[in-house]
Amino acid sequence: MPALQRKLRGVSTRVALAIALVLVASPLAAQKTSLTVTGGTITFPSPTASDYIAGFVNSTGGVTFTVNSQNGVQRTTTITVRSTSADLGNGKMIGDLQWRRSDLATWNSITLTDAQVEQRIVINKALNDPWSNTIFFRLVLNWTSDGPATYSANYQVTLSQTVP
Numbered sequence: 001m002p003a004l005q006r007k008l009r010g011v012s013t014r015v016a017l018a019i020a021l022v023l024v025a026s027p028l029a030a031q032k033t034s035l036t037v038t039g040g041t042i043t044f045p046s047p048t049a050s051d052y053i054a055g056f057v058n059s060t061g062g063v064t065f066t067v068n069s070q071n072g073v074q075r076t077t078t079i080t081v082r083s084t085s086a087d088l089g090n091g092k093m094i095g096d097l098q099w100r101r102s103d104l105a106t107w108n109s110i111t112l113t114d115a116q117v118e119q120r121i122v123i124n125k126a127l128n129d130p131w132s133n134t135i136f137f138r139l140v141l142n143w144t145s146d147g148p149a150t151y152s153a154n155y156q157v158t159l160s161q162t163v164p
Helices: 049-054
Strands: 004-010 018-024 032-038 056-058 063-071 075-083 087-089 097-101 115-122 131-140 155-163
Touching (some): 049 056, 063 155, 115 131
Antiparallel strands (some): 004 155, 018 032, 063 131, 075 115
């Protein structure tokens, strides 16, 4: 039997968000998993001279996601993130928006393609059920090219599941 995979997409930086999405792997398998995302709107404080010296400014909060098995057998769940905006506006590249998982130190530039945030095997009411993490954001700053401006973009968090 080939692996079954379904995706649901949601989350916008312009709208505060508390979503509960339900995945259904197939009517026969009845694998249901929910994704809850909180803190969907990401804001940044006005950069200070110290932020420009450091080369970035951190967002004031993060986006927390929770994956929860509703029923079924073992499955692999994967969270990805990507931008749905080509740039940040005012001549600023989308790659200047960076993200990282809260338990990792490495920052990644956001792109227009899905980037894996985290993947876990889930067993209903047992292994990793539920599981969660937070995604933090920062904005890369440049003294010479980043004048006073307002920047905005949309991003998307996706839950995929594969059932063996």
